[in-house]
Amino acid sequence: MEKHDQEFIRKKNRMLVFNSIQQHHPISRTDIAKLSGMSAATVGRVVADLIELGLVKETDQISGGVGRKATMLELDLESIMTVGVEVDRNLTKAALVDLSGRIIVEKQQLIDQNEKQLDNLIDAIVRLVAEMAAEQGIPHSKFIGAGVGLPGIIDSEQGVVVFSAQLGWRNVPFAERLEARLNMPVVLDNDLKVKALGESSFRSLDVIPAETVENITALVSVGSGLGAALIMDQKIYRGSRNIAGEIGHSIIDPNGKLCECGKRGCLQTYITDLALLQEANQIREVSNLQELFRYMEQGEPWARSIIDRACSYIAITINNVVCTYNPNSIILTGKFIEEHPGMFEAVNLKLQEFIGEHFSGSFEMFRSKLGERSVMIGAAKLVLQQQIDYGLIHKS
Amino acid sequence: MEKHDQEFIRKKNRMLVFNSIQQHHPISRTDIAKLSGMSAATVGRVVADLIELGLVKETDQISGGVGRKATMLELDLESIMTVGVEVDRNLTKAALVDLSGRIIVEKQQLIDQNEKQLDNLIDAIVRLVAEMAAEQGIPHSKFIGAGVGLPGIIDSEQGVVVFSAQLGWRNVPFAERLEARLNMPVVLDNDLKVKALGESSFRSLDVIPAETVENITALVSVGSGLGAALIMDQKIYRGSRNIAGEIGHSIIDPNGKLCECGKRGCLQTYITDLALLQEANQIREVSNLQELFRYMEQGEPWARSIIDRACSYIAITINNVVCTYNPNSIILTGKFIEEHPGMFEAVNLKLQEFIGEHFSGSFEMFRSKLGERSVMIGAAKLVLQQQIDYGLIHKS
Incomplete structure (x- = not known):
C-alpha cells in the first residue's frame, strides 16, 4: 500500500467518523460503524486518533439500548476553536466557531472605503478575534485556524484573492498577510463556495x-x-x-x-x-x-x-x-x-x-438553514476540514 | 484497513497503471512508477495483477537508456476484446475495440422505424458482432463485454433507457435484453457521456x-x-x-x-x-x-x-x-x-x-480526435473501465 494512498484513506475515514460524531453526538462506536459502513476495528482506531487529536471525548452517558452497554462519544468542544470570517464590500464579520459548527460569539465592523482598506481590514479582523478570545477566555493555543469567505475569484490553494470587484482587489496575498498577524493557519475561499459547504454539511x-x-x-x-x-x-x-x-x-x-x-x-x-x-x-x-x-x-x-x-x-x-x-x-x-x-x-x-x-x-x-451566519460557519468548516485532512491539529 | 477501502485503492491503482501502459507502451515498470508517482513495489504488484488478468505482457524490447536494462511492458492486444456500440435514430454502428482503444473492425446497419424496432435493433447488434467476430476469428471467450452509447436519459447503473425521444423509448431494460442475447456483460450510457469519455481518455x-x-x-x-x-x-x-x-x-x-x-x-x-x-x-x-x-x-x-x-x-x-x-x-x-x-x-x-x-x-x-467513431470507442472504454474496476476479467 502506497503511503499517499494510506494517507488518503486515513483522511477519508477521519472525516467520515468526525462527521458522524458531529451530527449525531452522543453516539457509540457501534452506531458510528453502522452509520458509516466501517468495521468496528477501523472505527476504534480512528476514534482513538480523534481522541488523541483532542477533537472527541468519551462521555459519562451510556447507550440506552438492550444488550451490552456502550460508552458514548461526543465532540470535545473545549479542546479547540476555529475562526470564521466573512469579508464583504462594507462589512466584516468574524465568529468563534466550535467543533460542532456552533457560533460561540460573533462581532462585526464596518470597513471604510479608502486606499488603506486592506490594512484596515486585517487590523479589524485581528482586533475582533482578539476581543472575542479575551471575552470568552480562550487561550491562543486552542485556535487551529481561521477560514475566510470573500466575494470574488480566489486562489484557495495559494491563499490569494485573484480578483474581487466588490473589494477592488487584484492579486492580494491575503492569507499570508492575515496569517502573519493572526498567528494561525488561514484558509481563503470564495464566499458562496464556503456558504454552500456550511449549508450542506449541516x-x-x-x-x-x-x-x-x-x-x-x-x-x-x-x-x-x-x-x-x-x-x-x-x-x-x-x-x-x-x-x-x-x-x-x-x-x-x-x-x-x-x-x-x-x-x-x-x-x-x-x-x-x-x-x-x-x-x-x-x-x-x-x-x-x-x-x-x-x-x-x-x-x-x-x-x-x-x-x-x-x-x-x-x-x-x-x-x-x-x-x-x-x-x-x-x-x-x-x-x-x-x-x-x-x-x-x-x-x-x-x-x-x-x-x-x-x-x-x-x-x-x-x-x-444558517442564514447570515452561513459564510462564517462554512469558512470555519473549511479550515477544520483542512486541518483534519492534513492531521495538523495537535492537542495543546 | 477496511476491505472496501483496499478495493478502492486497488481499483484506482489498477486503472492508473493500465492507463500508463495504454498510452505509453512499450514502457518499463520504472517509467510507470515515475509517471504515476507510485512506488516500485506497488507498480510491480499491480503489473503482476494485470499480467495475470491477461491485459498486459512483457515484450522482448529492452529499455534503451544507460544503466540497468529494464524489461518493457505492453498491452496484450490478443488476450481480450471489447465491443463498442452506438445506437442512433436510424443507424446502429458496432465495432470490435482492442485494449489500446483501437477499432479492429466496424460495421453498421440502418434500422427501420417500426413497432418492432427494439427487437430489430438487438437482432442487428447481435448479428453485427457475430459477423465481425467470425471474420476476425475471435472466439467468444475473448470478449469481456459490450458498451452501448444511446441518445437520451440512461440509468447506467440499472442498464435502463429511461427516456429517449430519438428512439421513442421509455423505461426499456436494454442492457438486460442485449446481455441475454450477446452473452456478455453490457453497459449502457448516454451517447455524449461515453463520447466525452472516449475523447478525454485518448x-x-x-x-x-x-x-x-x-x-x-x-x-x-x-x-x-x-x-x-x-x-x-x-x-x-x-x-x-x-x-x-x-x-x-x-x-x-x-x-x-x-x-x-x-x-x-x-x-x-x-x-x-x-x-x-x-x-x-x-x-x-x-x-x-x-x-x-x-x-x-x-x-x-x-x-x-x-x-x-x-x-x-x-x-x-x-x-x-x-x-x-x-x-x-x-x-x-x-x-x-x-x-x-x-x-x-x-x-x-x-x-x-x-x-x-x-x-x-x-x-x-x-x-x-476520434470523429464518428468516438461513441463506439468511448462505450468500449466504459465497459473496459468497469471490468478493470471490478476485476471481473479472467484470462480465458
Missing part, C-alpha cells in the same frame, strides 16, 4: 443518509450578485481555477443589457439588486429594494412586474443549474430571498413553468 | 500530465441535439440521475420559440439542425443543412446570417458551460462542427466576444 445527514446516495448540493445565491456553488461528497467542486459556478456571467441574450464585465446580456443583468433598481427608476425614483417591495405591497403594477420578472429569471437560473449539475438538493439563498418574505415561495411556484419533465422531481429546494 | 495524457493538474474536460456537441458532458479524473460526472449536462434545455428566453419539451426559449431552439432549417424555410425551401451551407457559400446573406447567429449561440453555450464547470479543456464536436468546414474556427472567433475576462485563457478548445 444538512446532508438530515436529508440523505451518507451511505446511500452521493449527496450533490448546488447553492444558488441572488442579491447584489448572482452565483452558484456545488458540493459533492462534502467537498467544494472548484473546477480548474476555482471559478466554477460563476453563472452570473452566463449569457442569456447577446443583445441584452450591458454588464459590468463588458459583455451583454449576462444573467446577472436580469436579477441583481442593481438591475432591478435601474429598471424601477425608469418609472419612479427608488433608492433600494426595500422601497421597491413597498411599492409592490401598495399595489403598484410596475413594481409587481419588476419583481415578478426577477422571480422568473431566478427560476430560469435554477433550471439552468439543474440541467448542468443535476444535483439532488438546491439551496436558494441571497438577500433577495432572505430579506423579502414570499420570494422563496414565488420562485418555487415559477419553477413549475421552467423545469423540464425529466428534471422535475430530481431535486428538492431548500432555504438557507 | 487525449488527457497528451495534454496534461495526469499527476500535475486534475484534468477536467467538458464536451459540447451540436447537431440534431445540443448537449454537454463532463469528465473529471477520467470518470464521467453523472449528477444524481445521470442527466448532468442536458444543457439543450437550459433556458435563454422565456418568451422564445417553443421547444419540443414544451418549454419556451430552450438553448437548443437556437442551434440545432431543425431550428436552423425552420428559420431558413421562412426565406426559401431548404431541406437540409448541406443545402443551407451551399446557399451561404453562394453568397446568400440570409444563409450567412442564420449560420452566423448559430455560431454566436454556440459560443454563448461554451461560455455558459465554462462559467458553470470551469474545465481546462473543451471538446467542441457534433455534426454541425464536424461536417461543415470552418465552423470550429468560426465559433472559436466568436468566443472572444462572449468569454469573460477571468475565463479567457482558462481552457483550451479542441476538435474531436
Whole structure:
C-alpha cells in the first residue's frame, strides 16, 4: 500500500467518523460503524486518533439500548476553536466557531472605503478575534485556524484573492498577510463556495443518509450578485481555477443589457439588486429594494412586474443549474430571498413553468438553514476540514 | 484497513497503471512508477495483477537508456476484446475495440422505424458482432463485454433507457435484453457521456500530465441535439440521475420559440439542425443543412446570417458551460462542427466576444480526435473501465 494512498484513506475515514460524531453526538462506536459502513476495528482506531487529536471525548452517558452497554462519544468542544470570517464590500464579520459548527460569539465592523482598506481590514479582523478570545477566555493555543469567505475569484490553494470587484482587489496575498498577524493557519475561499459547504454539511445527514446516495448540493445565491456553488461528497467542486459556478456571467441574450464585465446580456443583468433598481427608476425614483417591495405591497403594477420578472429569471437560473449539475438538493439563498418574505415561495411556484419533465422531481429546494451566519460557519468548516485532512491539529 | 477501502485503492491503482501502459507502451515498470508517482513495489504488484488478468505482457524490447536494462511492458492486444456500440435514430454502428482503444473492425446497419424496432435493433447488434467476430476469428471467450452509447436519459447503473425521444423509448431494460442475447456483460450510457469519455481518455495524457493538474474536460456537441458532458479524473460526472449536462434545455428566453419539451426559449431552439432549417424555410425551401451551407457559400446573406447567429449561440453555450464547470479543456464536436468546414474556427472567433475576462485563457478548445467513431470507442472504454474496476476479467 502506497503511503499517499494510506494517507488518503486515513483522511477519508477521519472525516467520515468526525462527521458522524458531529451530527449525531452522543453516539457509540457501534452506531458510528453502522452509520458509516466501517468495521468496528477501523472505527476504534480512528476514534482513538480523534481522541488523541483532542477533537472527541468519551462521555459519562451510556447507550440506552438492550444488550451490552456502550460508552458514548461526543465532540470535545473545549479542546479547540476555529475562526470564521466573512469579508464583504462594507462589512466584516468574524465568529468563534466550535467543533460542532456552533457560533460561540460573533462581532462585526464596518470597513471604510479608502486606499488603506486592506490594512484596515486585517487590523479589524485581528482586533475582533482578539476581543472575542479575551471575552470568552480562550487561550491562543486552542485556535487551529481561521477560514475566510470573500466575494470574488480566489486562489484557495495559494491563499490569494485573484480578483474581487466588490473589494477592488487584484492579486492580494491575503492569507499570508492575515496569517502573519493572526498567528494561525488561514484558509481563503470564495464566499458562496464556503456558504454552500456550511449549508450542506449541516444538512446532508438530515436529508440523505451518507451511505446511500452521493449527496450533490448546488447553492444558488441572488442579491447584489448572482452565483452558484456545488458540493459533492462534502467537498467544494472548484473546477480548474476555482471559478466554477460563476453563472452570473452566463449569457442569456447577446443583445441584452450591458454588464459590468463588458459583455451583454449576462444573467446577472436580469436579477441583481442593481438591475432591478435601474429598471424601477425608469418609472419612479427608488433608492433600494426595500422601497421597491413597498411599492409592490401598495399595489403598484410596475413594481409587481419588476419583481415578478426577477422571480422568473431566478427560476430560469435554477433550471439552468439543474440541467448542468443535476444535483439532488438546491439551496436558494441571497438577500433577495432572505430579506423579502414570499420570494422563496414565488420562485418555487415559477419553477413549475421552467423545469423540464425529466428534471422535475430530481431535486428538492431548500432555504438557507444558517442564514447570515452561513459564510462564517462554512469558512470555519473549511479550515477544520483542512486541518483534519492534513492531521495538523495537535492537542495543546 | 477496511476491505472496501483496499478495493478502492486497488481499483484506482489498477486503472492508473493500465492507463500508463495504454498510452505509453512499450514502457518499463520504472517509467510507470515515475509517471504515476507510485512506488516500485506497488507498480510491480499491480503489473503482476494485470499480467495475470491477461491485459498486459512483457515484450522482448529492452529499455534503451544507460544503466540497468529494464524489461518493457505492453498491452496484450490478443488476450481480450471489447465491443463498442452506438445506437442512433436510424443507424446502429458496432465495432470490435482492442485494449489500446483501437477499432479492429466496424460495421453498421440502418434500422427501420417500426413497432418492432427494439427487437430489430438487438437482432442487428447481435448479428453485427457475430459477423465481425467470425471474420476476425475471435472466439467468444475473448470478449469481456459490450458498451452501448444511446441518445437520451440512461440509468447506467440499472442498464435502463429511461427516456429517449430519438428512439421513442421509455423505461426499456436494454442492457438486460442485449446481455441475454450477446452473452456478455453490457453497459449502457448516454451517447455524449461515453463520447466525452472516449475523447478525454485518448487525449488527457497528451495534454496534461495526469499527476500535475486534475484534468477536467467538458464536451459540447451540436447537431440534431445540443448537449454537454463532463469528465473529471477520467470518470464521467453523472449528477444524481445521470442527466448532468442536458444543457439543450437550459433556458435563454422565456418568451422564445417553443421547444419540443414544451418549454419556451430552450438553448437548443437556437442551434440545432431543425431550428436552423425552420428559420431558413421562412426565406426559401431548404431541406437540409448541406443545402443551407451551399446557399451561404453562394453568397446568400440570409444563409450567412442564420449560420452566423448559430455560431454566436454556440459560443454563448461554451461560455455558459465554462462559467458553470470551469474545465481546462473543451471538446467542441457534433455534426454541425464536424461536417461543415470552418465552423470550429468560426465559433472559436466568436468566443472572444462572449468569454469573460477571468475565463479567457482558462481552457483550451479542441476538435474531436476520434470523429464518428468516438461513441463506439468511448462505450468500449466504459465497459473496459468497469471490468478493470471490478476485476471481473479472467484470462480465458
